Amino acid sequence: MVRWRRYACSPGVTLVSVCDGFGYTPVVVRWERFDPDEYEITYNDEKLAAHAISRYDVMEVLANGIYVTRNKRATDRYRVRGRTDAGRPLELIVVVEGTYQLRFITGWDL
DSSP states (O other), rough: OOOOEEHHHHHHHHEEEOSSSSSOOOOOOOOOOOOOGGGGEEEHHHHHHHHTHHHHHHHHHHHHEEEEOOOOOOOTEEEEEEEEEOOEEEEEEEEEETTTTTEEEEEEEE
């Protein structure tokens, strides 16, 4: 939903600007300096479990080094690739929900 603000400048003239919905700066995650301890991380356990991935597997991937690319279909999503401690290669999809808020929604074996 877009909310508009009206500003009165002089008699008979009203400026309209967008305050929500457009023109905002998206949240940026600095993946090259990523530290999982700085983020509030949530998980979609059902979708991850459907691919035999636990939240511990996700944390192992994050701790072992990751390769990140932007998801082509959704600008708020990223593809995170890495390996668990057991050497299992995974690709995970993460949604940036806000400043320092990430949600891992699904993943699969590579």
